Amino acid sequence: MMNTNDKAFLTQFLETPKQIAIIPHRNPDGxxxxSCLGLYHVLKQLNHTVKVLAPNEFPEFISWLPATNEILIFEKNFDTCAAFLQGSDLVFTLDFNALHRAGDQMGSYLEKLRKPFVMIDHHQMPDNYxxxxxxxxxxxxxxxxxxxFLQELNLQKYINVEVATCIYTGIVTDSGSFKFVKTTGDTHRVVAELIDLGVDNPKIHSMLFNTSSYNQLQLVGRALQQLKVLPNHSTAYTYLTQDDLNQFHYQKGDTEGIVNYGLSIKGIDFAAIFIENKEEGMIKISFRSEGEFDVNEFARTFFNGGGHINAAGGKSFISLQETILKFETIINEINKQ
Ligand SMILES: [Mn+2]
Structure with missing residues (x-):
């Protein structure tokens, strides 16, 4: 995992008290x-002066993680954050691998910062900073x-229940509760250790996932009622009009994940949701697939978007009705099976 030079450098570096900044990507997820708070709680025990500096606000569903009240928001507290970074001996960047992922403001600041960085990340094609x-x-x-990483640096003994809670939360959220393809035997072995350390796993799942409002569920209900299936093309789609959103007092995040319901139908491997946004004058689209069908290419070719092979987004600047008609026409033309 780490070469001997890096390991020797970090071991020696962490032996005496230092000032250390830890940074997640913009719009941080679980x-x-x-990972930032887990590392924070370890470095605190080693008597370093340490701060988590997030580019912007973190979402409500992870606001209960231990020590979120200690996090500084770069885009709100520029002077304090800049001063801390200038005084830092080391900067950790976690869960991203290109500085622009910290957002325009913090990203460009970090690009000019002459400090040693440590990147810990699992995305493709890391930059060289x-x-x-x-x-x-x-x-x-x-x-x-x-x-x-903590194991390799012999810091495992500092993984207490706070650290374990933070690490467990990241594993659960990024693995879709242990069901995505990169969930390995090793993942479960780590999780077993974390539970033995006292992580309250049922409570964490509840705090992460049982956070809907009544209106949000009603909006999901509307989308499910409007679901259409194209059985000859293994495709399902739904839509929400601006009126639907208004009726259920739409809040940011309320439509998150609705697209996946289409995929839960037996025999369906391609799902879409079309969401009208009158304010921005466009239809926002999410695509999901299971297996081979490449929604990144589909979104790029037909709907001004892109993403990954199984998850992508797009936009349309014609009406909702016309957009759905265009979608059905394309599905027929490419004769998706
Ligand atoms: Mn991640």
Missing amino acids: DALG AKVTISDTSFGSTCELLYR
């Missing part, structure tokens, strides 16, 4: 914030990689 690059795409989460 893995980004979990770090003195120590720990990048492994075979890991399903940065949190699992962080656990191995």
Whole structure:
């Protein structure tokens, strides 16, 4: 995982108290914030002066993680964050591998910062900004990689229940609760250790996933009622109009994940949701697939978007009705099976 030079450097570096900044990507998720706070709680015990500096606000569903109240937000507290970075001896960047992922403001600041960086990340094609690059795409989460990193530096004894809670949260969220392809025997072995350390796993799942509002569920219900299936093309789609969103007092994040319901139908491997946004004058589209069908290419070719092979987004600037008609026409033309 780490070469001998990097390991020797970090071991020696961490022996005496230092000032250390830890940074997640912009719009941090459970893995980004979990890995940052997990590392934070370890370095605190080693008597370093340490701060997590997030580019922007973190979402509500992970706000209960231990020590989120200590996090500084770069885009809100520029002076404090800049001063801390200027005084830092080392900067960790976790769960991202290109500085622009910290957002325009923090990203450009970090590009000019002349400090040694340590990257711990599991995404493809890492940039070359770090003195120590720990990048492994075979890991399903940065949190699992962080656990191995701590083990390798002989810091495992500092993984207390707070650290374990942070790491567990990142593993659960990035693995879709242990069901995505990178969930290995090793993942479960790490999770077993974390549970033995006292992680309250049922409570964490509840705090992460049982957070819907009544209106949000009603909106999901509307989308499910409007679901259409094209059985000859193994495709399902749904839509939400601006009126639907207004009726259920739409809040940011309320439509997250609705697209996946289409895939849960037996025999369906391609799902889409079309969401009308009158304010921005466009239809926002999410595509999901299971297996071979490449939704990245589909979104790029037909709907001004892109993403990954099984998850992508797109936009349309014609009406909702016309967009859906265009979608059905394309599905027929390419004769998707
Ligand atoms: Mn991640």
